[in-house]
Amino acid sequence: DQQVKQNSPSLSVQEGRISILNCDYTNSMFDYFLWYKKYPAEGPTFLISISSIKDKNEDGRFTVFLNKSAKHLSLHIVPSQPGDSAVYFCAAYSGAGSYQLTFGKGTKLSVIP
Amino acid sequence: NAGVTQTPKFQVLKTGQSMTLQCAQDMNHEYMSWYRQDPGMGLRLIHYSVGAGITDQGEVPNGYNVSRSTTEDFPLRLLSAAPSQTSVYFCASSYSAGAHYEQYFGPGTRLTVT
Numbered sequence: 101d102q103q104v105k106q107n108s109p110s111l112s113v114q115e116g117r118i119s120i121l122n123c124d125y126t127n128s129m130f131d132y133f134l135w136y137k138k139y140p141a142e143g144p145t146f147l148i149s150i151s152s153i154k155d156k157n158e159d160g161r162f163t164v165f166l167n168k169s170a171k172h173l174s175l176h177i178v179p180s181q182p183g184d185s186a187v188y189f190c191a192a193y194s195g196a197g198s199y200q201l202t203f204g205k206g207t208k209l210s211v212i213p
Numbered sequence: 214n215a216g217v218t219q220t221p222k223f224q225v226l227k228t229g230q231s232m233t234l235q236c237a238q239d240m241n242h243e244y245m246s247w248y249r250q251d252p253g254m255g256l257r258l259i260h261y262s263v264g265a266g267i268t269d270q271g272e273v274p275n276g277y278n279v280s281r282s283t284t285e286d287f288p289l290r291l292l293s294a295a296p297s298q299t300s301v302y303f304c305a306s307s308y309s310a311g312a313h314y315e316q317y318f319g320p321g322t323r324l325t326v327t
Contacts, residue, residue: 104255106255109253134315136318141320141321142320142321143217143303143305143318143319143320143321144256144303144318145318146315146316146317149315189255189256191255191256199244199261199263199269199310200258200261200271200272201246201258201316202258203248203255203256203257204255205253205254205255206255
């Protein structure tokens with residue numbers, strides 16, 4: 101049973117526009133969320149994270165929003181650039197003493213020039 | 214810093230063969246882990262280690278062994294390869310165990326079992 105769900109396998113966006121990637125989770129014990137970006141033939145790289153005590157975290161063009169009541173988070177990329185084309189994974193930790201990161205299946209973002 | 218390195222990059226095995234996937238990090242990270250990624254799936258945790266001499270199972274540990282004799286190295290052993298173990302394997306490390314420390318991933322090992 102998937103605890104972290106990314107229901108959109110792919111997303112296409114025009115360069116310069118906003119990309120919104122969504123992630124839902126079912127485990128209410130999750131309290132720290134991360135987004136990773138992955139290019140083909142490379143390992144994932146950390147992008148941005150958010151603690152459950154916050155509802156927004158921003159880093160340059162990347163903003164993550166967390167809605168705890170809906171168990172939903174989203175990653176906004178503004179403006180989108182062709183170099184942002186990659187697979188984006190949502191991941192979650194479940195609290196103190198948890199050493200396991202649970203990943204979603206990923207969303208492939210294509211930014212069209 | 215080389216970061217997290219993995220060898221080999223590619224490997225083909227026959228069913229029943231054994232092999233070891235190597236992982237090393239030079240960042241003095243306490244926590245190391247192994248994931249596998251299958252088509253259309255996210256990354257699934259195989260085994261992890263919170264420090265030298267300490268290992269534990271993740272979500273999909275069957276068919277794999279690990280050990281952590283040094284801080285730097287965390288090899289993954291396939292005891293008797295099966296076609297179901299065809300996958301891309303990623304090693305990762307982080308400064309410390311638990312939340313709030315992002316993990317750094319290696320480039321991956323693509324394994325095919327025939």
